[in-house]
Amino acid sequence: MSANSAASDPAHDPAGGTASDPVNGPVSGPVLVLVGPPGSGKSTVGRLAADHLGVSFRDFDDDMQAEHGKEAGELVVDFGRERFQELEHELLVRVLPEHHGVLALGGGTPTAPGVPELLKPFHVVFLDVDLDHLLRREGLLPLHPWLMPNPRAQLRQLLSDRRPVYAAVADATVPTSGREPADILNDVLASLEPST
Numbered sequence: 001m002s003a004n005s006a007a008s009d010p011a012h013d014p015a016g017g018t019a020s021d022p023v024n025g026p027v028s029g030p031v032l033v034l035v036g037p038p039g040s041g042k043s044t045v046g047r048l049a050a051d052h053l054g055v056s057f058r059d060f061d062d063d064m065q066a067e068h069g070k071e072a073g074e075l076v077v078d079f080g081r082e083r084f085q086e087l088e089h090e091l092l093v094r095v096l097p098e099h100h101g102v103l104a105l106g107g108g109t110p111t112a113p114g115v116p117e118l119l120k121p122f123h124v125v126f127l128d129v130d131l132d133h134l135l136r137r138e139g140l141l142p143l144h145p146w147l148m149p150n151p152r153a154q155l156r157q158l159l160s161d162r163r164p165v166y167a168a169v170a171d172a173t174v175p176t177s178g179r180e181p182a183d184i185l186n187d188v189l190a191s192l193e194p195s196t
């Protein structure tokens, strides 16, 4: 059970709740899912988007922490990447249908086997960022101990490996390098508008 599950009560999320899947029809879940590398601004922009839409915000790393008793970054180190990703998939299956607001995924969640399929019915936005801007963002290393001992090299590889995965699960890609969160928010909200 997540620490913030009360905030995902559907009653708090009047604007969210149902997406459409070509095979299964209407599917209950988040109105917006944010993906991107660690530090791309998923939590920052996700909170702003939730406030703007009048729905609740939920951070999947917090769900993992509440479920397994340690910060997600420590779980990667303790369990190893493969097991961590199995646990992410297992928990995401439960979280998606019960949360109707904005959901920020963990940085690696879209690369977990089976996760792209789970995301298909929902509106997914990829927050993109380049390496230099990413390295300037605060708080990256304490939260992600697996980036040591060479964060620059690790992040360069991570961006190159994952960009295609993030782009493939996303309905829209929003660049964030050198941009203010409010500006990024506008693009994220615009991606939710039906195209004419």
Ligand SMILES: Nc1ncnc2c1ncn2[C@@H]1O[C@H](COP(=O)(O)OP(=O)(O)OP(=O)(O)O)[C@@H](O)[C@H]1O
Pocket (backbone or CB within 6 Å): 036, 037, 038, 039, 040, 041, 042, 043, 044, 045, 061, 104, 106, 107, 137, 138, 139, 143, 176, 178, 179, 180, 181, 184
């Ligand atoms: N557009 C931006 N410009 C500059 N700094 C930013 C921007 N967006 C977020 N930040 C800062 O970068 C850091 C990481 O942001 P945030 O925690 O929102 O990223 P995240 O994608 O949720 O990362 P994580 O995967 O670690 O949860 C924070 O210190 C935040 O204040």
Ligand SMILES: O=C(O)C1=C[C@@H](O)[C@@H](O)[C@H](O)C1
Pocket (backbone or CB within 6 Å): 037, 038, 061, 072, 073, 074, 076, 105, 106, 107, 108, 109, 143, 144
């Ligand atoms: O990018 C990643 O692989 C990760 C990002 C974080 O959000 C956490 O989910 C964890 O530290 C792994």
Ligand SMILES: [Mg+2]
Pocket (backbone or CB within 6 Å): 042, 043, 044, 059, 061, 104
């Ligand atoms: Mg975050």
